Amino acid sequence: MSAxxxxxxxxxxxxxxxxxxxxxxxxxxxxxxxxxxxxxxERESVLDPAWERQQKKTFTAWCNSHLRKVGTSxxxxxxxxxxxxxxxxxxxxxxxxxxPKPDRGRMRFHKIANVNKALDFITxxxxxxxxxxxxxxxxxxxxxxxxIWTIILRFAIQDxxxxxxxxxxxxxxxxxRKTSPYKNVNVQNFHTSxxxxxxxxxxxxxxxxxxxxxxxxxxxxxxSNLNLAFDIAEKHLDIPKMLDAEExxxxxxxxxxxxxxxxxxxxxxxSTTQKAEQAxxxxxxxxxxxxxxxxxxxxxxxxxxxxLEWIKQKRPWLENRATDNTLDGTQAKLGxxxxxxxxxxxxxxxxxxxxETDFNxxxxxxxxxxxxxxxxxxxxxxxxxxxxxxxLELAEKGFEDWLLKELRRLERLDHLVKKxxxxxDIHEEWSNGKIDLLKSADFKQCSLNxxxxxxxxxxxxxxxxxxxxxxxxxxxxxAQELNVLGYxxxxxxxxxxxxxxNEWDELGDLTQKRRSTLTEAEKIVERIDSLxxxxxxxxxxxxxxxxxxxxxxxxxxxxxxxxxICGLIEAHNQFKATLGDADAEYKTIxxxxxxxxxxxxxxxxxxxxxxxxxxxxEEIKSKWNEVQALVPQRDQDLQTEYAKQQQNERFRLQxxxxxxxxxxxxxxxxxxxQQLTVQVVGTLEQHQKKLETMxxxxxxxxxxxxxxxxxxxxIQECMIFENxxxxxxxxxxxxxxxxxxxQLTRQIAxxxxxxxxxxxxxxxxxxxxxxxxxxxxxxxxxSRRLDPKEFRSCLIACGYxxxxxxxxxxxxxxxxxxxxxxxxxxxxxxxxxxxxxxxxSEEDSVDQLTLAFKTLSADKPYITAEVLKRELPxxxxxxxxxxxxxxxxxxxxxxxxxxxxxxxxxxxxSDL
Numbered sequence: 001m002s003a004x005x006x007x008x009x010x011x012x013x014x015x016x017x018x019x020x021x022x023x024x025x026x027x028x029x030x031x032x033x034x035x036x037x038x039x040x041x042e043r044e045s046v047l048d049p050a051w052e053r054q055q056k057k058t059f060t061a062w063c064n065s066h067l068r069k070v071g072t073s074x075x076x077x078x079x080x081x082x083x084x085x086x087x088x089x090x091x092x093x094x095x096x097x098x099x100p101k102p103d104r105g106r107m108r109f110h111k112i113a114n115v116n117k118a119l120d121f122i123t124x125x126x127x128x129x130x131x132x133x134x135x136x137x138x139x140x141x142x143x144x145x146x147x148i149w150t151i152i153l154r155f156a157i158q159d160x161x162x163x164x165x166x167x168x169x170x171x172x173x174x175x176x177r178k179t180s181p182y183k184n185v186n187v188q189n190f191h192t193s194x195x196x197x198x199x200x201x202x203x204x205x206x207x208x209x210x211x212x213x214x215x216x217x218x219x220x221x222x223x224s225n226l227n228l229a230f231d232i233a234e235k236h237l238d239i240p241k242m243l244d245a246e247e248x249x250x251x252x253x254x255x256x257x258x259x260x261x262x263x264x265x266x267x268x269x270x271s272t273t274q275k276a277e278q279a280x281x282x283x284x285x286x287x288x289x290x291x292x293x294x295x296x297x298x299x300x301x302x303x304x305x306x307x308l309e310w311i312k313q314k315r316p317w318l319e320n321r322a323t324d325n326t327l328d329g330t331q332a333k334l335g336x337x338x339x340x341x342x343x344x345x346x347x348x349x350x351x352x353x354x355x356e357t358d359f360n361x362x363x364x365x366x367x368x369x370x371x372x373x374x375x376x377x378x379x380x381x382x383x384x385x386x387x388x389x390x391x392l393e394l395a396e397k398g399f400e401d402w403l404l405k406e407l408r409r410l411e412r413l414d415h416l417v418k419k420x421x422x423x424x425d426i427h428e429e430w431s432n433g434k435i436d437l438l439k440s441a442d443f444k445q446c447s448l449n450x451x452x453x454x455x456x457x458x459x460x461x462x463x464x465x466x467x468x469x470x471x472x473x474x475x476x477x478x479a480q481e482l483n484v485l486g487y488x489x490x491x492x493x494x495x496x497x498x499x500x501x502n503e504w505d506e507l508g509d510l511t512q513k514r515r516s517t518l519t520e521a522e523k524i525v526e527r528i529d530s531l532x533x534x535x536x537x538x539x540x541x542x543x544x545x546x547x548x549x550x551x552x553x554x555x556x557x558x559x560x561x562x563x564x565i566c567g568l569i570e571a572h573n574q575f576k577a578t579l580g581d582a583d584a585e586y587k588t589i590x591x592x593x594x595x596x597x598x599x600x601x602x603x604x605x606x607x608x609x610x611x612x613x614x615x616x617x618e619e620i621k622s623k624w625n626e627v628q629a630l631v632p633q634r635d636q637d638l639q640t641e642y643a644k645q646q647q648n649e650r651f652r653l654q655x656x657x658x659x660x661x662x663x664x665x666x667x668x669x670x671x672x673x674q675q676l677t678v679q680v681v682g683t684l685e686q687h688q689k690k691l692e693t694m695x696x697x698x699x700x701x702x703x704x705x706x707x708x709x710x711x712x713x714x715i716q717e718c719m720i721f722e723n724x725x726x727x728x729x730x731x732x733x734x735x736x737x738x739x740x741x742x743q744l745t746r747q748i749a750x751x752x753x754x755x756x757x758x759x760x761x762x763x764x765x766x767x768x769x770x771x772x773x774x775x776x777x778x779x780x781x782x783s784r785r786l787d788p789k790e791f792r793s794c795l796i797a798c799g800y801x802x803x804x805x806x807x808x809x810x811x812x813x814x815x816x817x818x819x820x821x822x823x824x825x826x827x828x829x830x831x832x833x834x835x836x837x838x839x840x841s842e843e844d845s846v847d848q849l850t851l852a853f854k855t856l857s858a859d860k861p862y863i864t865a866e867v868l869k870r871e872l873p874x875x876x877x878x879x880x881x882x883x884x885x886x887x888x889x890x891x892x893x894x895x896x897x898x899x900x901x902x903x904x905x906x907x908x909x910s911d912l
Contacts, residue, residue, distance in 0.1 A: 051255040052141070054247055058258035059148040061242035062156075065265070066093045077148065078141040084114025087136075091121055094155045111137045119147075127154050149257055156264045171260065174267060175199065178206045184219045190259040195248060197225025200266075204232055207270045211236055222249050239265045279855035280871040286849055287876040289369050290906060296362045297374055303355045304380040310348055311388045314340070318395035331407065334400075334716065341734065342709060352389055353742050356382060357749035360830070364753045367834050370907050400731065404721060409485055411719070415556065417487065420478045424496060426551065427471055431503060434461075438510035453611020456533050458514055460540045460613045465511055467544040472504050535592040536612035542585055543615050546623040549575070549582075553630035560721060562645045569638050576631060586624050593617040648720050655711040656725035662704050663728040666736045669698065673743055677784070684768065688751045695744045705737055750830070757837050771836045774798050775829055785826040788816060798836065846907045853899035862887035862896035 056077055064073045067086065070093055074080035081087045083106075088099045100117050103110040115133035123129060127150055135143040153167070160170045172187065179185040182202040187193045194200060196219050205214040211232050217225055226245035233239040242262045248254050359382050362374055376382075479497040483490055552575070596610075676690060712730040715723070723729075754768060774797050778790040786794060792812055795802060802808045819831040856871050857863040863884075868877040883905075884897035 050247065050251055052145070054244070054251075054255045054258045055145050055149070056141070057244060058242040058255075058261050059145060059152070061240045062152060062261050062265070063090055063148065065240045065242075066090060069093055078139045078144045081115075081144060082137050082139055083111045084116075084118055084133075084136070087118045088114060088121075091118055091151070094151070095121075095125075097121075108137065122147075122150065122154070125154055149261075152257075152261050152264070156268070157260060160264065160267055168260065171264060171267060175203065175263065178203055182206075182214065190256040190263065191254045194259055194263075195251075195254065196222035197227075197229055197245070197248075198222075200229035200233075201225055203263075203266050203270075204229060204237070208236065233266070233269075237266075237269045239269055279852040282848070282852040283856070283880075284872060284876055286852075286906065287872070287879060289365070290371070291876070291879065293362065293365060293369075293371065293374075296358060296365070297376075300355065300358055300362065300374075301376060301380060303351060303358070304376060304385055307348060307351055307355060307385060308380065308388055311392050314344075315392055315395050318392070326410070334404075334407070338713065338716075340396075346738075349738055349742065350745075352385065353745040355385060357745060360749060361753060361756075364756065364830075364834075368757060368837075372907075404716070407719065408721065412485060416478050416482055416485075417493070418556065420475060420482065420493060420497075423471055423475050423478070423551075424500060426547070427468065427475065427500060430468060431507065434507055435503065435510060438507065438514050450611060453532075456536060456612040457614075458511075460536045462511055462515065463537075463540050464544060465507065467541065472500065475500060531592060531596045532610045532612050535589065535596070535610060536615070538585065538589050538592065539613055539615040539617075539620060542589060543620055543623065545582070546620065546627055549627050550623065550630060553627065553634045560648075560719070562642075562649050565638065565642050565645045569642065572634060572638060579628075579631070582624075582627075586620070589620060590617060648715075648718050651711070651715050651718060651720060652723045652725055655708070655715055656723055656728075658704070658708050658711060659726045659728040659730075659733060662708055663726075663733055663736070665701070665704075666733065666740055669694065669740055670736070670743075673740070673747065674782075677747060677782075684751055684755050688748060688755065691744060691748045691751060695748065698740060698744060705733070708733060753830075754833065757833065767836075768833075771798065771833055772829075775832055779829075784829045786832070787826060788812075791816070791819075791827045791832070794832070846903050849903040849906065850900055853903065857899070861889055861900070862892050863899045864893065864896050868897075 060074060060077045063077070067073050067090055070089060072086065072089065074086055085102055088102055091097075092099050099121055102114045102117065112133045115136045119129055119131070119133060119136075129147065129150065131143045131147055136147065157171060158167050160167060160174065165173050168190075172190070175187040179187055179199055179202040182198070182205070184196075185198050185202045187199050198217060198219060201212060201214060201217055205212055212228065217228075223245055226243075226248055230241045230243065230245060234241050239262075242265070243258060248259075359374075365371075366373055476497060479493050482493050487493060673691075673694065676687065676694075708730065757768075774794050775786070777797070778786055778794045780790075792802060795812075795815070802812050815835070816827075819827050819835050853863055854860075856867055865877075865881050868880055871877075872880065880902070881897070884899065884902045887896040887898040
């Protein structure tokens with residue numbers, strides 16, 4: 001029948017086929033093509049009585065479904081439209097428009113005039129008919145059915161639109177979408193796909209599952225399926241029976257037009273439900289975004305509280321500079337600090353980075369969804385967390401240096417205390433009884449020879465006293481250094497030092513006084529044993545030299561470098577070079593003793609005590625033997641220390657070699673990250689992949705950091721405080737590593753946010769690259785922020801019109817207030833990107849959400865809990881009911897809610 005009509009496109013000046021070729025009005029092309037002549041197919045339809053019978057029954061039922069609205073109907077389609085009255089009435093009902101007043105006469109020309117009025121109305125709707133009024137008035141069934149099909153196609157099918165497809169294709173796509181979840185249903189056309197009735201039942205069950213149980217239907221009983229669908233549609237959906245179940249089931253190929261006519265009735269019957277589904281979908285989308293945002297806010301608050309509490313616990317410990325003044329306690333504290341740096345701090349640093357990333361992601365999501373910015377509780381702002389972290393790093397900055405310095409101080413204290421006690425013991429042993437001896441008045445009862453002997457003995461004592469002056473000064477210097485270093489038991493040291501100095505001063509005074517006395521007595525001394533005198537002169541300094549040598553040989557050494565131990569070894573070798581002279585001096589002294597004994601023996605005299613000195617030859621011999629025994633022991637101690645310092649030097653070299661590799665590698669990674677940050681090459685996804693590759697590479701490089709930590713621990717355990725082989729310390733590498741990890745995490749999150757912005761805002765990647773390139777061009781300092789002057793130039797470069805006058809300055813200040821709400825004086829890249837994407841995209845709004853709720857509530861100014869529970873998922877319906885305010889309007893019903901204020905609150909325009 002469509003061979004006699006096609007849709008007119010004369011308004012655009014070209015036929016529909018030509019416009020389809022030229023690409024114009026793609027949504028109308030499917031309708032145009034469908035309504036073009038199909039002579040061979042139509043000729044078969046006309047000749048097929050079954051198809052003609054189906055069309056007549058279906059078109060009659062369709063017409064009656066509309067005519068009954070005005071209280072009338074037709075029985076014979078080719079006769080009841082002959083006078084044109086019911087045809088005009090049908091057109092008025094389906095178009096909701098008023099047609100010209102019909103002629104009421106019964107003559108043929110009256111009928112033709114009325115039919116022409118109807119045909120003119122159809123033609124005015126863009127359809128060109130190839131049928132004349134006379135053919136309708138004469139009852140031509142073929143032409144009458146063709147005209148009715150044109151009306152159905154124009155007013156019932158053409159306006160159907162599904163996913164940019166309309167008319168027949170749109171209706172077919174609608175059927176496919178609605179029936180896709182159902183078993184044994186595969187809608188591909190309008191003649192064979194509906195033969196078994198399951199497609200009709202699926203459409204009913206999809207929109208009204210309460211009307212039938214689809215699971216009980218079977219493909220093997222098509223007649224029952226068809227009758228069930230037709231009965232339910234007539235009884236519950238107000239869709240008349242337009243098709244005959246037996247004809248549909250028995251025909252090889254049903255008439256496509258009658259099936260389309262009947263299916264279009266389903267579409268229009270369910271169109272209200274479809275609008276409700278779309279409205280519910282929009283509301284679900286908005287509510288899902290808000291629920292996810294709330295979850296992110298709660299997670300931020302939890303992470304922020306946890307991190308701030310941890311920092312609050314750790315800062316007093318790091319700021320505490322008190323120790324128990326013991327080596328073991330200080331070393332234990334150093335071990336605790338190493339555990340803090342390696343085990344406790346890294347997870348918290350990752351938590352801080354995640355907190356910053358989540359906060360920025362949340363703010364981006366809120367901006368992109370037109371929600372108000374998230375403001376954490378007081379004290380939990382991102383700036384508060386950054387300040388707290390800076391305070392933590394400031395507290396730990398000098399903690400390790402202080403601990404190492406304290407270790408050196410305590411080692412030095414321990415060495416000095418032992419050395420002080422040792423020298424004091426030697427001095428007190430030497431000075432024991434000297435004061436009583438100097439105070440003695442024994443010279444008054446002595447003979448002249450004894451007096452001379454006492455005088456010479458005192459000279460030897462003075463020589464011995466002068467030799468001990470250096471030791472006393474060393475003791476005082478050690479005590480002074482212990483005072484400076486803050487030794488814990490300094491009071492006992494000072495008391496002992498003061499007592500020793502007082503005794504030394506008294507010894508000096510008494511020595512001066514006794515020397516004066518003996519000098520006067522020396523006037524009467526005439527004879528002295530030169531041999532004993534010579535012995536005394538040599539024995540006293542030699543004995544003192546032996547004491548000094550013995551003291552040096554057993555002296556403890558405190559060194560840190562290989563050069564220092566080499567210096568001690570060199571000094572010891574020089575000392576050994578003097579042993580030949582010392583041996584000669586020893587033999588000379590022993591020869592004096594032997595000569596004295598031999599002289600006494602030769603003269604048959606008993607050898608009297610040496611009146612000039614108390615130093616016995618056995619004592620000198622014992623000291624000399626002890627010194628000779630101590631020399632090889634000193635050699636062994638120095639070699640042992642030399643081996644230890646060689647091992648320390650190996651540890652230094654081992655650490656330096658590793659640090660000199662790890663340090664430059666981290667620096668190169670920082671430089672590469674800086675290059676990737678300044679200039680993005682390729683797509684954002686490729687840029688993200690590069691950053692993630694760097695992050696993976698950094699994670700794989702972590703064992704090198706752990707290996708360096710192990711070397712650092714060896715160095716610290718060996719008390720190695722300096723390393724001239726590398727400029728890198730473990731602290732420097734540790735900070736650089738943490739900064740690399742933090743910057744990588746931040747950059748990846750930033751790129752993800754940009755990708756999210758592209759997807760959410762509909763901004764093309766080319767636009768995003770233009771924004772980034774413009775920003776980078778004016779960011780001369782590469783600080784990722786612009787001052788107002790640079791930002792203004794950047795906007796102009798992006799095509800933003802800002803005039804160079806007072807009005808332009810006012811416009812720019814409004815823009816600055818938007819992108820820099822906290823008045824920092826700078827515009828970050830994130831704020832610039834957010835501004836440009838808002839300028840270049842369309843976003844959902846309060847009005848759209850309000851319209852969605854209005855659709856669900858059937859155009860009422862309120863909504864009920866029953867509607868929310870029916871149209872929304874249970875959790876989101878419950879979420880809305882908890883937050884919506886009761887509706888206070890006079891036209892409300894009990895338990896109704898105000899969805900307008902709720903929609904405004906979601907977008908920050910009012911309070912929930």
